[in-house]
Amino acid sequence: MSETTYTVTGMTCGHCVASVTEEINEIDGVTGVAVDLPTGAVTVTSSKPLDAADVREAVEEAGYQLAG
Amino acid sequence: MSETTYTVTGMTCGHCVASVTEEINEIDGVTGVAVDLPTGAVTVTSSKPLDAADVREAVEEAGYQLAG
Numbered sequence: 642m643s644e645t646t647y648t649v650t651g652m653t654c655g656h657c658v659a660s661v662t663e664e665i666n667e668i669d670g671v672t673g674v675a676v677d678l679p680t681g682a683v684t685v686t687s688s689k690p691l692d693a694a695d696v697r698e699a700v701e702e703a704g705y706q707l708a709g
Numbered sequence: 710m711s712e713t714t715y716t717v718t719g720m721t722c723g724h725c726v727a728s729v730t731e732e733i734n735e736i737d738g739v740t741g742v743a744v745d746l747p748t749g750a751v752t753v754t755s756s757k758p759l760d761a762a763d764v765r766e767a768v769e770e771a772g773y774q775l776a777g
Contacts, residue, residue, distance in 0.1 A: 653721035653722045654721045654722055654724065654725055656722065656724030656725060656727075656728065657722055657724060659724075660724065
């Protein structure tokens with residue numbers, strides 16, 4: 642079990658949250674995604690440690706950016 | 710052929726535009742919807758004059774408000 646919090650920039654509404662959640666959920670091993678829209682905090686739980694590059698790719702696929 | 714421009718408040722991104730467009734397109738007689746996100750201007754073309762209440766209902770169904 643692994644949990645990591647990322648910061649995603651550019652999300653402005655619930656639709657954005659849904660898009661990011663959907664893309665991250667498609668990563669193998671992901672068991673949960675929790676997004677706090679005002680701060681852009683995206684907490685991802687997974688059955689194994691994730692490759693940060695996969696998370697970045699998912700976020701960008703949704704149309705947003707990982708901060709940092 | 711009728712064309713009316715409404716102002717919709719609360720749209721923040723392309724997903725919002727898509728939601729409003731989809732709901733308005735479901736109104737009987739609507740032939741086109743054009744949204745300008747920065748201003749909230751929503752121009753609706755239709756084969757017959759629309760009932761403003763139907764447009765308001767569609768906008769609210771999408772989760773937004775008609776100004777005025």
